[in-house]
Every structure is written in C-alpha cells, then in structure tokens.
Amino acid sequence: MVALIALLFWAAMSHLEVFPSTAFPSPRDVWRGLVEKAVHGTIFDDIVASLFRVTMGFGLAVTLGVPIGLWLGLRVRIRLARYLTRGPLPLDVVEKVEGGRRRVRTPPDPRNGLVEKILDLLLCAACGSARSTTSSTRTGSLRGARS
Numbered sequence: 001m002v003a004l005i006a007l008l009f010w011a012a013m014s015h016l017e018v019f020p021s022t023a024f025p026s027p028r029d030v031w032r033g034l035v036e037k038a039v040h041g042t043i044f045d046d047i048v049a050s051l052f053r054v055t056m057g058f059g060l061a062v063t064l065g066v067p068i069g070l071w072l073g074l075r076v077r078i079r080l081a082r083y084l085t086r087g088p089l090p091l092d093v094v095e096k097v098e099g100g101r102r103r104v105r106t107p108p109d110p111r112n113g114l115v116e117k118i119l120d121l122l123l124c125a126a127c128g129s130a131r132s133t134t135s136s137t138r139t140g141s142l143r144g145a146r147s
Contacts, residue, residue, distance in 0.1 A: 007027060013019070014026035021029070037043035095103045108115050 011027050014021065014024055014029075018024070025033075034043070037046060097103050105115055
C-alpha cells in the first residue's frame, strides 16, 4: 500500500513537472531506461559501478568518521562545546557561590536525579578540564519548591 502511494506521488510530481525531467524522470521513463539497459546488457556493469561507489563512500566515512568521533569524544573542551548550542540559561538558575564557582539548577538528570551542579569556572579555564561537583540536591527535595 505504501509503495503504491509512493509510486502515485512520484507519478504526480513528475506529471506536474515540479522538477525538470532530467532530474526527476517519471516512473514510465525509469522503467523504459531499465528495460533498455537490460536489453543492451549494460545493467550489470552499472549496478557494479554503483555498488562500488556506495561501498567506497561508506568505507571512507567509517575510516574518517570513527577516529574523528573518538578523538572528539575524548576532548573535554569539545564535549563542553555542546552547551554552546543550547539557548542561554535564565539568570534565576545560575547563582554565585564561594570561590568563584557557579551553582546551576537544571532539569532533573535522568541518570541520577540531580537538579543542581556546581561548576568551578576557574579550573575549567586554567586547566582545560571541566570539574563539576554535583550537589546532593535530588529531584525529590525540590519537587515541592518548583511550580
């Protein structure tokens, strides 16, 4: 059923000429091309060439992607960069505490239920390592305080 709907959608889009026929041929044109390739005996060569390109692309992606991903995962600064993509924290969730530290109230952590973290910003900047001391405030104790 889904294949039939997809085929009808494809036929309608090509009939309405939303895209040029060289980039988006109709199902009839594709079928004619397939039969022509099969009659001339070139379809096998084209399939092998396409599979070679797909395999090389996948191999290149794995060869480059896995080492780069592992390298990025081991870098603390890069792991912390994900927080730069989030929106700014409202001012009421960040508080100054002793020694230049900041207490950040967050939504409950699904792993341990913590709702506060104390970040030592000086250590983060000086050493390149992020040290965070998680406070003992858990979801249960703040549940009544939140609205």
